[in-house]
Amino acid sequence: xxxxxxxxxxxxxxxxxxxxxxxxxxxxxxxxxxxxxxxxxxxxxxxxxxxxxxxxxxxxxxxxxxxxxxxxxxxxxxxxxxxxx
Numbered sequence: 219x220x221x222x223x224x225x226x227x228x229x230x231x232x233x234x235x236x237x238x239x240x241x242x243x244x245x246x247x248x249x250x251x252x253x254x255x256x257x258x259x260x261x262x263x264x265x266x267x268x269x270x271x272x273x274x275x276x277x278x279x280x281x282x283x284x285x286x287x288x289x290x291x292x293x294x295x296x297x298x299x300x301x302x303x
Contacts, residue, residue, distance in 0.1 A: 225264055229250055233282070236289075238258070239259060242256075252277065252279050252293070253268060270293075277295045280294050
């Protein structure tokens with residue numbers, strides 16, 4: 219077993235491990251901005267921080283998962299997004 223530190227996550231809402239990376243969504247919308255973090259387990263570091271609010275998505279995150287190789291993100295309003303990296 220091992221562990222490592224990454225930047226603080228604000229109100230984690232969900233996470234999924236896929237192909238050696240943890241995809242985590244966080245926040246409460248506008249007040250605590252909705253965001254995505256990708257943590258690379260092999261390099262033990264945060265690979266990406268993406269602010270959904272800056273992209274015009276203000277609703278609280280609810281789910282992130284993969285289906286047939288595609289990343290699906292769903293917010294508190296029930297809007298579903300297909301994410302590409």
